Each structure stands twice: as C-alpha cells, then as structure tokens.
Amino acid sequence: MQVIPIDAGSGRSQVVVGAAFGEIVRFLPAGRVLVITDDTILRLYRSELPPHPVLSIGTGEEAKTLETVKSLYESMLGLEVDRSVFVLAVGGGIVCDVAGFTAATYLRGLRFGLAATTLLAQVDAGVGGKNGVNLEGYKNLVGTIRQPEFVLCDPWFLRTLPESEVVNGLAEIVKHALIADPGLFAFLDAHAEEALALEPEIVERLVGDSVRIKAAVVGRDEREAGERRKLNFGHTLGHALEAAGRFSHGEAVSVGMVFAAAVSVACGRLSPADYERIIRLLERLRLPTTARVDVNRVREAVGKDKKRAGDELHFVQLAGIGEAVVERVSIEQFVRWLSEASDRLHPVG
C-alpha cells in the first residue's frame, strides 16, 4: 500500500493506492455518512458498499450537470443532511466530479472522500481537488477546487472495467510519464502488455507513480497559474477531437500527445528517436496515433476552450521524454502547426 500526501492551498489530502475498499470504514469518520455513486457501481457493487444511505446518479457526461447536482441537493434535504455528514463518492471521474462539487457546495461545504473505481479516476480525475460539472455543452465550466480528505485507489475495482476504459486511463499515465518521469515511461514500455491486462503489481506501480507526479504538481500550483498547465499536455487538440465526438477522452489525448510531440520535434526540442518511442508505446497500448483532423472545426473548438487566454493558448511541448515546457502561442500558430503535421494527422479544410 502506498500513501501519497497532497498539500495544497485548499487543504490536505491523501491518496491511498492499493488499499482494499472492503476496509473503507477505517477511512471514514464516526457518525453519519452519505454515499454518492452511479448506476453502474450500484449494479456491480451494491453489496460491497458500506451500510449508509446511497444516492445514485446516471452515467455519462449527460449526468455531469447542475440538474444532477440539484437533484442530489434535494435528496440531501430529504435525508436531513447536516454539516456533520461525511460524503463518500464511489465511482469514476464523473462521480468524483459531481459528488465532489456537491459536497463542496452543500451547506457551504461538507467533508468528503473518494473511492476511485476507474483507472482514469485513480490516476487523474480523483486526484487534485478539481470538482466540476458541464454547462451548455462546455466541459467542466462550473466547479470548485477543494481537496477530498482521502482518495482510495483499490485495483480490485478495475477488473470489471471495459478495455476502452482501461485504455483511457493508460493514456493519462503515458502523459504523466512524458511530462515528468522518464523512469515511469521506461517501466511502462517494459510492461505495456501487463499494464493492459491489469496485472495488479504493475497497475499499483503505475497508479502510485502517476499519482505522485500529479500530487507534486498540484502541491506547487493547485490553481493552474503555471506548472499545473503541464498536465494539459496533449489536451488542447485532445479536447477538440473529443468534442467532435469520434474519440473517447483517452484516445483523443493520445492523438493530441502525438501532435504535441511532432511539434516538439519540428521546434528542435525532441529527438525523432524519442518521438518514435512514444508512437510505438501508444500503439502497443492500443491507443490511436493518427486521425483525420478537420482544421476549421478544431480552430472553432480551440477558440471556445475555457483555458485559452484571449487569442493565445498555453501549449505544452516536450523537451525530451520526462520534461515538459509550456509556451504561450497564438491560436493561429497552433492551427499552422496542425496544418503542417500531415505525416500523422490528416488535416482537412
């Protein structure tokens, strides 16, 4: 078991990797607890949940809305939830986001903790204290920054995940390795097949290393004024591709990382040999490395990106495997790079 502390401006948290969900009571305070989960977890794990009232939300991005939060508030009112109640979220990134936001805002803030049940939630969504919901088609537009008291990552949950969800999480692990840890990249490279097969010791090492990277970045820059931007590596194009609907988040980020790595090569920062190593690893992890990209659509999506700064955006490149640099570039420059990256992407328009 690994216990990774996070010490950030909004509070302290600890991520416990490899702890058994069956022992969740050890992490819960005495007194009333409210469990928030989703319909999939309820179907698969109802009998494993601790004996407390349970509220369930639907699944998918459509459930990540203020309407869902409002219906949780109403149920909490019905259950006479007061400030002594501890909220335990059990689920993937969507449950972590919705339950975290609900806990952070109801009665101006309840104590809460997370049991992350997807690989993506264990390595990324559950870690870092951002809790948000979508609004009018914009992702995570409304939210809070508040650290959960704990994040429990039990690899036992992952065995029921569909492969597409495993691959989604692996994309974020590759991202963490690329921006901060050549050792993690080498480990993943040496154990790609075992990672896909979710071999417990391999997964525990990957999750632990990933969390340590994100925890360190969040500890230094919780509100994304600087270094936390590195975590957006691959996400500028990734979000645009995801919004276009053909790729899942992990797949879109994979193509986005290939594009950002290609730009890094073109700018003389990354060697062609390292670029090829990145492509080969992503392919072995069954992540896409090419895409047909509609440049005009991407330009439009990037223009709407909530992280842009006027006509500019913070674009993350690699200065080697394990080292990221953030650069402010104009949206026009980004689009030019996109048009030029025709060896892997197939830009149209």
Ligand SMILES: NC(=O)c1ccc[n+]([C@@H]2O[C@H](COP(=O)([O-])OP(=O)(O)OC[C@H]3O[C@@H](n4cnc5c(N)ncnc54)[C@H](O)[C@@H]3O)[C@@H](O)[C@H]2O)c1
């Ligand atoms: N707050 C943050 O910092 C942050 C960071 C990254 C991503 N996110 C958000 O996370 C969300 C994506 O998270 P996700 O990929 O975990 O999605 P998700 O929560 O939708 O989970 C994916 C699917 O797997 C199901 N599932 C969950 N656990 C399972 C299990 N153990 N076995 C079988 N099925 C299971 C879910 O019901 C869902 O259908 C996005 O909304 C994204 O915006 C947030």
